Amino acid sequence: MVPLNRHIVRLRRKSPVLLLALLAALLALWAQRRPASKLTHLRVVRVVDGDTIVLSDGRTVRYIGIDTPEQGQPYxxxxxxxNRKLVAGKQVELEFDVERYDHYGRLLAYVFVRDSKGRRIFVNAEMVRNGFARTYTKPPNVRYAEMFVRLQEEARKNRRGLWSVYRPTRQPVVGNRNTRTFHRLTCPLAKRIRPHNRVRFRNAEAALQAGYHPCRECRP
Ligand SMILES: [Zn+2]
Incomplete structure (x- = not known):
């Protein structure tokens, strides 16, 4: 049997290493939690639509947490x-969340630019605040989800942009906890929601307030 004091000596010898390892782990954790964003040398060379841009290095960026109308839809x-007015030709600052790419290979980011007075503009938030985007909460990228819902409420109450033509249904709707989409009860897509992901709302407004976005098929 090894005497106890020798155990202690061994532990003491090891402890600086352990401490360093712990410190390194904490640092890594801190770096991960701290949003890494700074003004890059990258510029916006093309504005595809309200939530998608192309950068000077050729990468396509999809704004996190928001969704703007598709071609053929109002607004x-x-x-x-x-979006063009906000970002075209400008240098961008990118902030990332947990998932870096969507399944189309687009870079997912919170985008910041400077306006003519040098003020920092949070582009994703501005799109929602002005009624040009709906919130699109897709876990795990949810860092600013609550802020976006708040801004959407502000836009909706003031009937800005797309909210000026939107008439949400007063009928009960059903949401999908996983995709955060909500549907009319009669929507074929609603019937495919798995029981543990189903959540009912008394109307579309309640679903919007909970951060859900309306289905593009049934437009509740
Ligand atoms: Zn639907």
């Missing part, structure tokens, strides 16, 4: 033009 042009 598609308005959203793209507003």
């Amino acid at each position: 598609y042009d308005a959203a793209r033009n507003f």
Whole structure:
């Protein structure tokens, strides 16, 4: 049997290493939690639509947490033009969340630019605040989800942009906890939601307030 004091000596000898390892782990954790964002040398060379841009290094960036109208939908042009006004030709600052890419290979980011007075503009938030985007909460990228819902409420109450033409249904709707989409009860997609992901709301407004976004098929 090894005497106890020798055990202690061994532990003491090891402890600086353990301490360093612990410190390194904590540092890594801290670095991960701290949003890494700084003004890059990258510029916006193309504004695809209200929530997608192309950078000077060729990468396509999809804004996190928001969704703007698709081609053919009301406010598609308005959203793209507003986005263009905010970012076209500018240097961008990118902040990332947990997932870096979507399944189309687009870089997912919170995008910041400077306006003519040097003020920092949070582009994703501005799109929502001005009624050109809906919130699109898709876990695990949810860092600013609550802020976006708050801004959407502000836009909706003031009937800004797309909210000026949107008439949410007063009928009960059903949401999908996983995708955060909500549907009319009659929507074929609603019937496919798995029981443990189903959540009922008394109407579309309640679903919007909970951060869910309306289905593009049934438009509740
Ligand atoms: Zn639907």
